[in-house]
Amino acid sequence: MTALDDQPWDLVIVGGGNAALCAAIEAAEAGLKPLILEAAPKPYRGGNSRHTRNFRCMHRGPLSVLTGAYEEDEYFDDLIRVTKGETDEGLARMTIRTSEECLPWMEAHGIAFQPSLSGTLSLSRTNAFFLGGGKALVNAYYNTAHDLGVTTAYEAEVTQIHVTGPRFEGVTAKIAGQETRIEGRGLILASGGFQADLDWLARAWGPAARNFLIRGTPYNRGVPLKQMLDHGADSVGDPTQCHAVAIDGRAAKFDGGIVTRLDCVPFSIVVNRNGDRFYDEGEDVWPKRYAIWGRLVAAQPEQVAYSIIDAKSRDLFMPSVYPPVEADTLDGLAQKLGLPGTKLRETVEAFNAACRDGDFHPTELDGLSTEGLTPPKTNWARPITEPPFYGYSLRPGVTFTYLGLKVDETARVAGPAGRFDNIWAAGEIMAGSILGQGYLAGFGMTIGTVFGRIAGQEAAAHV
Amino acid sequence: MFDRIEDEAPTLTATDEARRQVEICNACRYCEGYCAVFPSAFSQRAFSDGDITQLASLCHNCRGCYYACQYTEPHEFALNLPRALAEVRVESWDRFAWPGGFARLFQRSGGALALMLVLGIAALFWALTALAPASGEGFYAYLSHAAMVAIFAPPFLLPLAAIAIGLRRYWAEVGGQRIRWPHLKAAFADAATMRNLSGGAAEGCNFEKGDRYSQARRHAHQAVFWGFLLCFAATSSGTVLHYVFDMPAPYGLFSLPKLLGLPGGLLLTVGAIGLIALKFKADTHLGAPEVWGGEVAFVALLGLTGLTGLLLYFATGTALVAPLLALHLGTVLAFFLTTPYSKMVHGFYRMAALIRDAQRKQG
Ligand SMILES: Cc1cc2nc3c(=O)[nH]c(=O)nc-3n(C[C@H](O)[C@H](O)[C@H](O)COP(=O)(O)OP(=O)(O)OC[C@H]3O[C@@H](n4cnc5c(N)ncnc54)[C@H](O)[C@@H]3O)c2cc1C
Ligand code: HEM
Ligand code: SF4
Ligand code: SF4
Numbered sequence: 001m002t003a004l005d006d007q008p009w010d011l012v013i014v015g016g017g018n019a020a021l022c023a024a025i026e027a028a029e030a031g032l033k034p035l036i037l038e039a040a041p042k043p044y045r046g047g048n049s050r051h052t053r054n055f056r057c058m059h060r061g062p063l064s065v066l067t068g069a070y071e072e073d074e075y076f077d078d079l080i081r082v083t084k085g086e087t088d089e090g091l092a093r094m095t096i097r098t099s100e101e102c103l104p105w106m107e108a109h110g111i112a113f114q115p116s117l118s119g120t121l122s123l124s125r126t127n128a129f130f131l132g133g134g135k136a137l138v139n140a141y142y143n144t145a146h147d148l149g150v151t152t153a154y155e156a157e158v159t160q161i162h163v164t165g166p167r168f169e170g171v172t173a174k175i176a177g178q179e180t181r182i183e184g185r186g187l188i189l190a191s192g193g194f195q196a197d198l199d200w201l202a203r204a205w206g207p208a209a210r211n212f213l214i215r216g217t218p219y220n221r222g223v224p225l226k227q228m229l230d231h232g233a234d235s236v237g238d239p240t241q242c243h244a245v246a247i248d249g250r251a252a253k254f255d256g257g258i259v260t261r262l263d264c265v266p267f268s269i270v271v272n273r274n275g276d277r278f279y280d281e282g283e284d285v286w287p288k289r290y291a292i293w294g295r296l297v298a299a300q301p302e303q304v305a306y307s308i309i310d311a312k313s314r315d316l317f318m319p320s321v322y323p324p325v326e327a328d329t330l331d332g333l334a335q336k337l338g339l340p341g342t343k344l345r346e347t348v349e350a351f352n353a354a355c356r357d358g359d360f361h362p363t364e365l366d367g368l369s370t371e372g373l374t375p376p377k378t379n380w381a382r383p384i385t386e387p388p389f390y391g392y393s394l395r396p397g398v399t400f401t402y403l404g405l406k407v408d409e410t411a412r413v414a415g416p417a418g419r420f421d422n423i424w425a426a427g428e429i430m431a432g433s434i435l436g437q438g439y440l441a442g443f444g445m446t447i448g449t450v451f452g453r454i455a456g457q458e459a460a461a462h463v
Numbered sequence: 464m465f466d467r468i469e470d471e472a473p474t475l476t477a478t479d480e481a482r483r484q485v486e487i488c489n490a491c492r493y494c495e496g497y498c499a500v501f502p503s504a505f506s507q508r509a510f511s512d513g514d515i516t517q518l519a520s521l522c523h524n525c526r527g528c529y530y531a532c533q534y535t536e537p538h539e540f541a542l543n544l545p546r547a548l549a550e551v552r553v554e555s556w557d558r559f560a561w562p563g564g565f566a567r568l569f570q571r572s573g574g575a576l577a578l579m580l581v582l583g584i585a586a587l588f589w590a591l592t593a594l595a596p597a598s599g600e601g602f603y604a605y606l607s608h609a610a611m612v613a614i615f616a617p618p619f620l621l622p623l624a625a626i627a628i629g630l631r632r633y634w635a636e637v638g639g640q641r642i643r644w645p646h647l648k649a650a651f652a653d654a655a656t657m658r659n660l661s662g663g664a665a666e667g668c669n670f671e672k673g674d675r676y677s678q679a680r681r682h683a684h685q686a687v688f689w690g691f692l693l694c695f696a697a698t699s700s701g702t703v704l705h706y707v708f709d710m711p712a713p714y715g716l717f718s719l720p721k722l723l724g725l726p727g728g729l730l731l732t733v734g735a736i737g738l739i740a741l742k743f744k745a746d747t748h749l750g751a752p753e754v755w756g757g758e759v760a761f762v763a764l765l766g767l768t769g770l771t772g773l774l775l776y777f778a779t780g781t782a783l784v785a786p787l788l789a790l791h792l793g794t795v796l797a798f799f800l801t802t803p804y805s806k807m808v809h810g811f812y813r814m815a816a817l818i819r820d821a822q823r824k825q826g
Binding site for chain 1: 486487489490491492493494495496497502505508527528530531532533534535536537538539540663664665666674675
């Protein structure tokens with residue numbers, strides 16, 4: 001590898017995920033010599049992008065693996081519904097429109113797509129799935145970037161960003177344990193959110209956040225974001241909020257990824273440590289509810305909850321990566337889960353007594369609701385009676401944080417005295433501009449691809 | 464070489480490890496598009512030993528799912544599905560082989576295969592001197608047709624019987640059903656194109672260039688596969704000419720045995736050299752490392768059958784025919800005798816797995 005510190009680089013890119021790679025490829029194709037500084041070691045390169053499976057893409061007719069059409073207005077409506085209006089309409093519409101040309105661009109740069117995965121057929125029109133998932137995508141982009149002459153340093157965590165007035169000068173990075181100053185003529189920040197810094201999360205969210213699990217990479221600790229905020233960069237997004245879903249409570253602290261997903265909740269009752277139910281488990285189909293359950297579980301004692309089903313429901317949802325806790329009696333299950341046995345039995349009995357007869361349809365809202373129970377269960381309410389009984393623990397799993405850098409449609413970062421001369425941001429680190437609240441499946445990769453490419457092109461035009 | 468057989472007790476740990484990994488895949492499903500293994504796995508929730516055997520035999524060791532996996536080491540899930548399934552294949556071929564024990568030897572030990580080769584060649588040299596006919600044309604001047612048939616019929620037919628026993632065991636373990644024509648059609652189409660080495664849409668496999676895709680292994684295998692079938696067809700056509708049309712060898716260049724055999728021998732030789740070269744470039748830890756040597760020896764043996772056949776053809780009319788004939792026929796003998804126990808059985812079990820998968824898909 002060339003000595004990293006013996007030249008001013010055309011372009012320094014902080015981060016090694018989707019947004020960074022799209023930026024590096026565009027910049028290199030325009031003739032720059034970019035340097036990627038990736039905090040993670042090579043096997044873990046690619047941040048949260050390595051955990052993804054698809055991106056959401058506008059298209060006016062069938063496009064590659066995408067069926068039918070998904071036009072700008074429908075896409076925008078879907079976005080408004082989840083963000084409840086917390087979006088910059090101009091940036092959002094530009095992102096949506098540009099997504100259409102991203103798909104062929106991705107294919108031309110090594111990404112292979114496949115039809116929707118089994119169990120996600122509802123997304124076959126709106127989301128294009130990466131063959132092999134996000135790590136295959138990341139690998140393909142690294143190969144393309146390296147073929148174009150991009151240099152990559154792994155285990156290179158940027159600790160400081162040096163800015164004079166509106167100009168970026170260089171970064172300090174810890175490379176193989178050594179602090180190294182690296183000069184550059186332009187900077188692209190693509191280092192994701194700060195969710196892996198549990199102290200920061202606890203300051204923002206409250207001490208309970210220490211019990212949260214982080215679904216993705218441990219390397220997104222927000223150091224570059226914090227540096228830029230200290231330099232007076234404009235921020236966007238609620239600094240106290242994170243996107244959290246309910247995942248398997250037994251998952252590792254970091255990098256559990258997609259397999260820690262649990263789909264049992266709609267067919268179960270969910271109790272907290274005290275054995276009490278606390279929310280309507282059957283409010284809607286699971287893809288529309290798993291995000292609010294992160295928050296619900298976060299509000300329970302010790303940030304944990306337990307989803308209880310019986311033998312009838314065992315095969316109704318995608319298999320879990322950890323087998324459920326199993327027992328022939330409710331008391332036995334309570335004991336294994338560490339729940340108060342009498343209380344759990346009472347809760348289940350009260351629930352069973354509130355169930356009524358009716359047709360059960362696992363794949364649609366069947367209106368099979370409890371009567372006279374608070375909180376009610378408004379769909380899929382069937383008595384829990386048939387042994388063996390199964391229990392899954394649930395914990396909040398953080399996907400990303402909302403606080404980010406404010407950018408314009410050229411991905412340029414703004415500071416105290418207007419735009420910085422030579423600093424751009426792409427991906428999760430600026431996503432708050434468009435996704436102020438909620439989440440739309442596949443939109444994170446869309447933002448990263450669109451803004452990564454723009455940042456790379458803009459850097460090439462301005463450094 | 465032989466003492467290694469003793470210290471490996473038969474266990475099902477390879478199956479258990481593969482099951483652990485496949486269950487993680489079943490919660491993830493990202494690799495669904497790479498090959499037939501995943502759609503087959505994802506049609507189930509629980510995996511019996513037979514299910515794992517079937518998945519392992521479907522896996523073409525393209526390694527796409529290794530490089531795509533976010534759960535490979537150092538992640539705690541330690542996914543390495545290509546290796547886990549390769550280990551299951553090795554173990555299952557040991558288990559199905561009849562008589563037991565030979566597969567343990569010939570799969571793992573390149574030395575044992577080499578020894579067979581030496582024995583085969585020696586046997587042929589002996590036959591050439593001991594059974595030299597009084598008269599005859601072409602090869603038959605050195606070894607009569609009757610002697611050749613006497614030498615080769617048993618080593619050809621007995622291994623076929625042994626393989627049939629292994630296949631029956633396989634079929635019972637994976638719960639195979641009655642085979643119908645559409646199953647065979649689908650399976651042959653998959654094998655003929657090596658569809659499962661195509662990497663889904665990503666143009667080839669990840670065998671020798673890390674996470675980059677390459678068609679090299681697929682093309683080299685095509686060469687070996689078709690080369691072998693052509694050679695086989697050449698020999699068969701010779702047999703038919705001999706018995707049905709009363710046209711004994713030698714045959715001219717424009718005869719069926721030569722038209723099939725020459726390109727066949729070339730493809731077989733070139734393909735085998737290619738496969739060996741690729742094996743030296745590839746990461747051994749994404750396959751079953753303990754059989755690497757046995758595999759290389761098997762590919763070399765296969766390539767030698769082609770090469771010695773070609774040499775024999777080019778030596779026609781020279782003094783080299785006798786030694787080359789011994790070399791070629793000895794190689795063929797060693798190849799046939801070890802077929803049920805060497806890597807060669809993969810063709811049969813893989814074919815069975817493709818048929819079984821066609822049954823699953825077609826219902
Ligand atoms: C489990 C999971 C599944 C997801 N699935 C999808 C999906 O299917 N579709 C979708 O659109 N979105 C999905 N998302 C969201 C998606 O991952 C993000 O929106 C997207 O990956 C963001 O890309 P990025 O390049 O901005 O950040 P990342 O891919 O997270 O990359 C950030 C990079 O910055 C590096 N870094 C951080 N700090 C430093 C530093 N100080 N110095 C140097 N480098 C640093 C990191 O190591 C990393 O390489 C998922 C998220 C998770 C957690
Ligand atoms: C019946 C269909 C067949 C299928 C589906 C098949 C499939 C495969 C696959 C997937 C591999 C690579 C994976 C591995 O190393 O285990 C392989 C290797 C190989 N095959 Fe086949 N094969 C078939 C028939 C044949 C035939 C007829 C021959 C020739 C005699 C042959 C010769 C080889 C050789 C030489 C190798 C390389 C072994 C190695 O590298 O270790 N195959 N085959
Ligand atoms: S190999 Fe890894 S990425 Fe592929 S399906 Fe299995 S767990 Fe998922
Ligand atoms: S190695 Fe290739 S053929 Fe085997 S399971 Fe993985 S993707 Fe399928």
